[in-house]
Amino acid sequence: MTGNEPTTDHPTEAPAVTGERAEWLAALAKHRHFLRFTTRDLTDEQAGRRTSAGELCLGGLIKHVTSAERGWVDFIQHGPSAMPDFTAMTAADWERRAEEFRLLPGETLAGVLAAYEEVARRTDELIATLPDLDASWPLPKAPWFQADTHWSARRVLMHIMAETAQHAGHADILRESLDGAKSMG
Numbered sequence: 001m002t003g004n005e006p007t008t009d010h011p012t013e014a015p016a017v018t019g020e021r022a023e024w025l026a027a028l029a030k031h032r033h034f035l036r037f038t039t040r041d042l043t044d045e046q047a048g049r050r051t052s053a054g055e056l057c058l059g060g061l062i063k064h065v066t067s068a069e070r071g072w073v074d075f076i077q078h079g080p081s082a083m084p085d086f087t088a089m090t091a092a093d094w095e096r097r098a099e100e101f102r103l104l105p106g107e108t109l110a111g112v113l114a115a116y117e118e119v120a121r122r123t124d125e126l127i128a129t130l131p132d133l134d135a136s137w138p139l140p141k142a143p144w145f146q147a148d149t150h151w152s153a154r155r156v157l158m159h160i161m162a163e164t165a166q167h168a169g170h171a172d173i174l175r176e177s178l179d180g181a182k183s184m185g
Contacts, residue, residue, distance in 0.1 A: 017128045024127050024157055031164040032120055034183050035065060038171035039109055042178075047112070048103030051177035058174050059103030059112050065167050066116040067100045072160050073123050076130070076153045079137040086142035127157065 017025060039047055039058050047059035074082035084093070103112065136152040139145040151159070172183045 020133070021127050024161070025124055028120070028123070028127075028161060028164065031161065031168050032116075035062065035164060035168040035171050036113060036116070037183050038168070038175040038181075039113065040181075042109060044103065044108050046178060047109040048107075049178060051174050055098070055101055056170060056174060057101075057103055058171055058178070059107065059109050060101040061167055061171050061174065062112050062116050063100045063103070063107075065164055066112070066119050068163050069123055069160050070119045072156050073119070073126055075137060075140070075151075076126065076135075076156050080140040083140040085140060086144075088141070123160065133157070 016022075039062065042058065044059070048057050050057050071083055089097075103109070130153055133154040134152050136150040136155075139149045139151055168183070175181050175183065
């Protein structure tokens, strides 16, 4: 080696994401920030504490958003077979699903946040690289979906955005109820 050879230890930088996809990424990043920000400086015990009449806790809420985003990204990539048939779920299935709203023994806030970060990274990569935002699939069977309805990747991303924003608001209420801290204001 002469020292003049090109190095290959620096990966090629991906092209910049622009237009609609950049808007999706920026808006999702903002809502994700506010959701994660509600957990700043909390212990695992605090993140698992219910602070309202409902079942939600901050750790469980982030687990739910993580699970929902993961499921919808799988739907974009693989269609309704990637999601359960909600009309055929048993009581045990629903109980397992309810566990995503709680911080279970052995789970940590750091672990929940790391899982959320990984799912967010995967979603962001999909947004940047998906060939067609208009590609659509029929929705999975569920009592809350009208039969024979199709959602495009773009519509699914709107749903992920709405879920994230709505739950960031829920998280803000839970945090304020816990110790008076606010995400904004």
